[in-house]
Amino acid sequence: MINVLINAYACSPHWGSEPGMAWNWISCLAQHCNLFVITEGEWRKEIEEAVSIHPYRDHMHFYYHPVPDKIRRMCWNQGDWRFYWYYQKWQKKTLQIARQIVSENRIDILHQLNMIGFREPGYLWKIEGVPFVWGPIGGMELMPLSFLKGVSKSQYIKACVKNLINDWQRKHHPRVLQALHRAFALIAATKGCADVIQGYHHQDVVLINETGCSKNDSPENLHDFHKPGxxxxxxxxxxxxxxxxxxxxxxxxxxxxxxxxxxxxxxxxxxxxxxxxxxxxxxxxxxxxxxxxxxxxxxxxxxxxxxxxxxxxxxxxxxxxxxxxxxxxxxxxxxxxxxxxxxxxxxxxxxxxxxxxxxxxxxxxxxxxxxxxxxxxxxxxxxxxxxxxxxLSWENKALRMMEVYKMGLSYTKSFRF
Structure with missing residues (x-):
């Protein structure tokens, strides 16, 4: 069984969005590989409770690197740019934790899982001798400004400025470029993101949406499509x-x-x-x-x-x-x-x-x-x-991710780190 080190800043078994996305990936991947997960730890209690009853709990090893509550509040307040400064500091410390894990365990794959925003690829790519996967990656598309009719002048200006910053960062951000070219596999969350990576950086991309679908096993179906209206x-x-x-x-x-x-x-x-x-x-x-x-x-x-x-x-x-x-x-x-x-x-x-x-x-x-x-x-x-x-099930997505991991293992000897 392969050993995978995962960087997942936000992870929770009881939330949606980024925290829930990370947990579902980890929960399903644990069936196929041994996982070493570094996470922030806001939901440490919930994670440990969920792991204790998970059928593959022996394959799930969590390492916590918590931040103060004020930084968590910045993270929840979407648009608070101060968070990125603290988030980068968190990623630098995470690299140290990752190096320690690699020194103590045989790690076959490094995986930067979330947050999915392209601006922060973390630092796992700096670890030499182990294949690096980044993704799903998102956030590279620009806001179509023609749809902002009716918004305030300040909102329109803000959207224009954000587009300019995004466009520069997706093309020229030094650490983004380093991570893109160091990865043996890049996973895009959307076709728009895949097009940017392929068009500007000429890198091969695997397209896997970042989130999955739960199966509805309930026989109850209340739809009546033939009613009036x-x-x-x-x-x-x-x-x-x-x-x-x-x-x-x-x-x-x-x-x-x-x-x-x-x-x-x-x-x-x-x-x-x-x-x-x-x-x-x-x-x-x-x-x-x-x-x-x-x-x-x-x-x-x-x-x-x-x-x-x-x-x-x-x-x-x-x-x-x-x-x-x-x-x-x-x-x-x-x-x-x-x-x-x-x-x-x-x-x-x-x-x-x-x-x-x-x-x-x-x-x-x-x-x-x-x-x-x-x-x-x-x-x-x-x-x-x-x-x-x-x-679209999480189980199928985990199988697709395993194909990516195995591709990395197949080319490890010939991959130039």
Missing amino acids: LELMWVGKFDSRKQLGLAIATMEQLRDISVKMHIVGAGSEAESRHYQNMASQSGVDSEIVWHGLLSNQEVQEMMRKADLLLFTSIMEGTPHVVLEAVKNNLPVLCLKTCGQGEVVDSSIGCTIPLTNPKDCVRDFAAQIRKLYDNRDLLQQMSDTCYQKQIE
Whole structure:
């Protein structure tokens, strides 16, 4: 059995997003290899409880490198750039811990797993004589500025500046370049990220979305696609990336048919007021139900009854809400971009090209009309979701990662470190 040293800053068996992603990778990889995991340790108690009952607990060895609570708060406050300074310091110390582990154990593979943002590749690549894997890697795409109509001037300027910084960093950041060229395998979370790595850095890339799907073993299926009307769901934060405005504008194009949209999520007071005013001015406020923030269980219960998830985001990794829709046999309509563009195909939903706001609204409305008139197609998409659950399962993703590891072992002797 091979030994793999994994760097996973955020890891938790009871959370979603980055912490849950890392835990699911580690939990499934432990079936196939012996893991040495360095993590920050905010959820040390939960990790140790989960490991104690894990069927492959003897293959899971955790090393904790905790940070103060103030740094954890910076991490949770997305957009707080101060966190990156502390995060780099954490990575430097992690290199020392990793070197100690390597000196005491036979390590066959080094793997920089998360956080997936490309700006911080860690320092495991500095360890010589052991193949280095980086990924899934995300965050290399730029914000399409044409979709920011209606945001404040300061928000628009902020997005422009962020695009400029991202563009420079993805091309020229010295440590990013070093990690890219030191790795024997690079794993991209999205096709957009893969295109950047291949286009600018001429490196081979394996495409594996960073998150997986749980299989729905429950026989309960509450969907009734042949009832009158159509029930849409929209789930997310009320920020510019999620583009709730596209969904409201789409509803305006559908006033001649019986369509209702359930909006789950929240934003600032100003954001909420902006979108509610938009719905009122568009004449569709009576066709929209504002649910606010709901528990994950409540969201999934709604998914088991809805007819279609309308997902309008333009900047994502691989969105967990889309995978939850697949788990609950709910067809998805989204833009063919980011992680959702790889997950959703014609077997379980519909995608439209990322063009401009006007054309996207037109295309969303056309697809919804098509499904409104063809309920058998909706039923067929829902029925196919189970096969997609298997394809996107964590177990299958772990097997794909093992293929990457074995490729590294096959070429270890000829690889020039």
